[in-house]
Amino acid sequence: MTRSFFLAGLFLSLSIAAAPVLSEVAPTSMGADARVRSVLYSPVDVIRLDTQLRVNTAIELGTGERIDSVLLGDSEAFEVEVLSNRATVSVKPKIAGAETNMTIYTGRRTITLAISEGRSRNPTYRLVLRYPDSSPARSAPAAASSRDIGYAWSGDKSLKPVRIWNDGQATYFAFPPGIRPSVFGVDSTGREVTLNSGTNGSVVRVPGIRPEYSIRIGTQVLCIEHIDDGVTTDATEIARLQAWEF
Structure with missing residues (x-):
């Protein structure tokens, strides 16, 4: 009996150790008000976005970005709109406690976000994306000779x-x-x-x-x-x- 419990516990421990670690990048405050935040973009990161009912969040991609398409996991729980400048996305939750993912495709890169409602007391009013350099992150431009x-x-x-x-x-x-x-x-x-x-x-x-x-x-x-x-x-x-x- 003891050996059976030991083996079961060992199997559970190994299963937990082998499970993938999920980690989100949390934006940081841009100044005195924590509701205005920025995040450094990486193509392999998932950006955390905290929202709240009756609050609109603007995601600003920056100069030179133009949104091609937006994929939203739960369109019943969140209202998403691409603004006319094609570089800003508006996100507004409609269901309390909802969670989903959103992927934004631009001509330069793919941006992945994990969106939740009510997870934080301080929702994000404005999220500004920053980039490590001015070159496209999705793919390196081909040389003129190729x-x-x-x-x-x-x-x-x-x-x-x-x-x-x-x-x-x-x-x-x-x-x-x-x-x-x-x-x-x-x-x-x-x-x-x-x-x-x-x-x-x-x-x-x-x-x-x-x-x-x-x-x-x-x-x-x-x-x-x-x-x-x-x-x-x-x-x-x-x-x-x-x-x-x-």
Whole structure:
């Protein structure tokens, strides 16, 4: 009996030790009022955001950021709005004690937050993001003498672009004449995300770099995946791609 209890206790201890440690980065006060806070951005951190009923929280991403899309775990418990400047997100809780996650995608980076209502007596009125440097955090810009063409595809090949590439700041899809599909991002759950895009002739440009995209016309779908080791330095190829960029 004693040995059984010992083994059970040992198994429980090992299970607890092996469990992943979840840690959130808490913003710090910017001055005398703790309700105005800032946080240093890191692509691998989850930012803690304390909210309160009947209180609105503004998340300010800063100059040069433009929000492409926002994913919210519980849209019934929290009201989220992207302001017209495309660099500020408004968050307002609707249910007491609610908790959820939110992911913000910009043309430069991905920002992950854990949002809760009522966890702190001092909710955040304003959260300002700071960055370690002025360079994009999601991906390093490609050098002028290189382009990233590392993309694989699967699905309806009638929608396959002539070329797919990125320059470190934006992703380009060059389609054959007469093909005008819609380009979507794909989030971590496999859902399609609407993107801000621009079109010049047969080339579609979307800001930023994502691991997955989908190209769609009606029920026809082509899946695109960004793969490693796809950078080209071939001068002829780079000149061809640069001629399409805008």
